Amino acid sequence: MQDYTAIREEVAKLCAAFPGPYWQAKDKRREYPSEFVAALGEAGYLAALIPEEYGGAGLPLSAAAAILEEIQRQGCNGGAVHAQMYVMGTVLRHGSEEQKARYLPRVATGELRLQAFGVTEPTSGTDTLSLKTTARREGDHYIVNGQKLWTSRAEHSDLMILLARTTPREEVASRTEGLSVFLVDMKEALAAGTLSIRPIDTMMNHATTEVFFDNMRIPAANLIGEEGKGFRYILSGMNAERLLIAAECIGDAKWFIEKASGYAKERVLFGRPIGQNQGVQFPIARAYAQMRAAELLVHDGIAKYEAGENAGAEANMAKMLAAEASWAAGEACIQTHGGFGFAAEYDIERKFRETRLYQVAPISTNMILSYVAEHVLGMPRSY
Numbered sequence: 247m248q249d250y251t252a253i254r255e256e257v258a259k260l261c262a263a264f265p266g267p268y269w270q271a272k273d274k275r276r277e278y279p280s281e282f283v284a285a286l287g288e289a290g291y292l293a294a295l296i297p298e299e300y301g302g303a304g305l306p307l308s309a310a311a312a313i314l315e316e317i318q319r320q321g322c323n324g325g326a327v328h329a330q331m332y333v334m335g336t337v338l339r340h341g342s343e344e345q346k347a348r349y350l351p352r353v354a355t356g357e358l359r360l361q362a363f364g365v366t367e368p369t370s371g372t373d374t375l376s377l378k379t380t381a382r383r384e385g386d387h388y389i390v391n392g393q394k395l396w397t398s399r400a401e402h403s404d405l406m407i408l409l410a411r412t413t414p415r416e417e418v419a420s421r422t423e424g425l426s427v428f429l430v431d432m433k434e435a436l437a438a439g440t441l442s443i444r445p446i447d448t449m450m451n452h453a454t455t456e457v458f459f460d461n462m463r464i465p466a467a468n469l470i471g472e473e474g475k476g477f478r479y480i481l482s483g484m485n486a487e488r489l490l491i492a493a494e495c496i497g498d499a500k501w502f503i504e505k506a507s508g509y510a511k512e513r514v515l516f517g518r519p520i521g522q523n524q525g526v527q528f529p530i531a532r533a534y535a536q537m538r539a540a541e542l543l544v545h546d547g548i549a550k551y552e553a554g555e556n557a558g559a560e561a562n563m564a565k566m567l568a569a570e571a572s573w574a575a576g577e578a579c580i581q582t583h584g585g586f587g588f589a590a591e592y593d594i595e596r597k598f599r600e601t602r603l604y605q606v607a608p609i610s611t612n613m614i615l616s617y618v619a620e621h622v623l624g625m626p627r628s629y
């Protein structure tokens with residue numbers, strides 16, 4: 247896979263303007279890193295995957311992965327922006343020419359932010375097909391009612407990709423039918439009072455929310471693809487999402503490993519560096535081996551994805567292994583630093599909290615194991 251050295255160096259340079267104290271202050275106040283997001287947007291990174299004809303850079307998934315990995319490796323947090331990279335595919339692959347021409351150029355310039363992804367609901371969670379939010383056709387509009395949970399960045403986004411039920415579950419032949427995807431103009435709905443957003447306070451600074459739809463009107467022109475086929479469209483974007491999140495975890499793991507091994511070389515106790523003790527070395531070395539193995543699978547998955555092959559198995563396994571590697575690296579890093587690992591000024595405890603998410607969201611480990619068991623190994627379906 248191409249290394250994108252020049253892009254990585256530029257991203258690293260940009261990130262240097264947002265050092266630890268910037269993130270610590272944001273984390274403490276639970277503030278969205280608007281300045282960082284604006285800088286990424288101005289430099290064109292958020293438009294990496296938008297084709298050149300719509301004003302983007304037209305880069306492949308591997309480049310987006312390199313950008314997100316580098317952001318994490320530099321100690322920053324791509325959670326504030328990564329959704330635009332992975333929801334973009336839904337619009338690109340399934341949106342109409344008219345929708346792409348209307349929205350993508352403005353997303354590319356940063357005038358519109360496509361950062362919100364409304365799938366999870368309070369009572370369905372992982373069981374997406376049981377979601378309850380409805381979109382009922384009325385003339386040339388759909389009327390949406392329901393609630394989404396964990397809709398991250400909703401307060402900092404202009405557009406949302408929304409999955410809602412357009413045909414009741416009991417009226418469709420297959421359980422995967424009857425759901426549709428919409429591109430929602432959130433600012434319009436907020437102004438109309440039909441969309442409301444409530445922030446959720448979480449253990450890390452992730453700007454996540456719950457959103458409520460009260461007779462929200464969406465023009466029928468904002469339906470993406472065919473009505474009733476939305477679940478398929480969301481699924482088709484999941485491999486890219488898994489691979490990009492895995493790349494972020496690789497970046498986190500590298501950050502933790504560099505911090506831990508650096509500190510182990512410098513911290514002197516009992517007259518020698520603590521890193522001279524194998525009890526200190528081995529957890530860091532093990533995390534490094536885990537990270538490298540996961541990284542190879544991320545590259546393998548991306549290569550398959552870019553070749554137009556089904557990367558489902560690799561994307562899922564890469565996401566699981568990379569999230570576990572970043573957690574192992576975080577654990578080794580905090581242990582190596584002893585008490586200092588808990589001090590906010592070292593950034594370790596912040597990154598430790600941030601990286602834990604990726605074993606749960608956007609998909610939890612059990613669901614990945616279930617995919618591997620059933621789709622790769624052919625064992626019976628469990629649900």
Ligand SMILES: Cc1cc2nc3c(=O)[nH]c(=O)nc-3n(C[C@H](O)[C@H](O)[C@H](O)COP(=O)(O)OP(=O)(O)OC[C@H]3O[C@@H](n4cnc5c(N)ncnc54)[C@H](O)[C@@H]3O)c2cc1C
Pocket residue numbers: 362363364365366370371372373395396397398399448452454603606607608609610611612613616628629
């Ligand atoms: C900070 C944060 C940000 C998020 N951002 C978004 C977002 O922007 N948009 C969005 O749509 N969603 C978002 N999510 C939701 C996220 O995708 C879900 O939390 C995740 O998919 C798990 O769903 P759940 O929380 O409902 O857990 P549940 O589905 O309730 O599952 C709970 C636990 O049970 C396990 N489990 C469930 N069923 C089975 C089974 N059959 N076999 C074995 N184990 C099982 C799960 O693996 C999990 O560990 C976010 C979540 C968080 C925490």
